[in-house]
Amino acid sequence: xxxLQESGPGLVKPSETLSLTCKVSxxxxxxxxYYWGWIRQSPxxxxxxIGSIHYSGSTYYNPSLKSRVTVSVDTSKNQFSLKVxxxxxxxxAVYYCxxxxxxxxxxxxxxxxxxxxxxxx
Amino acid sequence: QSVLTQxxxxxxxxxxxxxxxxxxxxxxxxxxxxxxxxQLPGTAPKVLIYSNNQRPxxxxxxxxxxxxxxxxxxxxxxxxxEDEADYYCAAWDDSLxxxxxxxxxxxxxxx
Numbered sequence: 001x002x003x004l005q006e007s008g009p010g011l012v013k014p015s016e017t018l019s020l021t022c023k024v025s026x027x028x029x030x031x032x033x034y035y036w037g038w039i040r041q042s043p044x045x046x047x048x049x050i051g052s053i054h055y056s057g058s059t060y061y062n063p064s065l066k067s068r069v070t071v072s073v074d075t076s077k078n079q080f081s082l083k084v085x086x087x088x089x090x091x092x093a094v095y096y097c098x099x100x101x102x103x104x105x106x107x108x109x110x111x112x113x114x115x116x117x118x119x120x121x
Numbered sequence: 122q123s124v125l126t127q128x129x130x131x132x133x134x135x136x137x138x139x140x141x142x143x144x145x146x147x148x149x150x151x152x153x154x155x156x157x158x159x160q161l162p163g164t165a166p167k168v169l170i171y172s173n174n175q176r177p178x179x180x181x182x183x184x185x186x187x188x189x190x191x192x193x194x195x196x197x198x199x200x201x202x203e204d205e206a207d208y209y210c211a212a213w214d215d216s217l218x219x220x221x222x223x224x225x226x227x228x229x230x231x232x
Contacts, residue, residue, distance in 0.1 A: 021189070026176065035219040037221075046223060046224070046225045047158075047166065047209055047211075048223065049211075049220065049221040049222065049223060049225045051220075052221075060218065060219050060220055060221075061218075061220065062220050062221075063217040063218075063220060096165055096166075100221075101171075103172075104153070104154060104172070105153040105156075105212075105213060106211035106213055106221065107155055107156040107171055107213070107221070108166075108168075108169050108211075108221075109163040109171065109177075111167070112163055112165065113164075115167050118127060120148070121139060
């Protein structure tokens, strides 16, 4: 059974870099049909897609976050990661990692439980 | 402000049929399929409908999706108390190199 587990420090100061990792178990990250990505949800708000990556290294990003975000993949560890630079209070959110099924188009079909990340000064 | 537009709230009584709309544009819903997610309080979202009208295994046929032009809708028939949740639509957007966009979410209340 596929499982995705987010990990990373829960607190970061403004202007620093948020770093999160998603460990994938129960399936290989190196399958051509899937991208692996991140989605966040600010407290009491809706969902915001951040970006995704294929095991080959191909990426897609949310245009509004692209300048501050990097998604990377480590196939040897079956995991992928997110970095958000120059964080502000607006980056405080629950961050979900998710497998994206990509057929005719892509959508997140399997989600991690989410991890809360707080920017505090 | 979300790229896809959903009503912030919807409600119905047990047994009733409710629909939730999702409006987009030619670069997203008009060109790609629509997916729906349900989020129960304190949990991660789960796929409810994919590719406009397909249900993953385990999702009851009380849930159905449709799409026409640049709009889509989710219908829930035989409303149950456990259907009270937040519902989100999403679609791939072909603009700016491609990215996924979500609706703002609809909170469904079962009266």
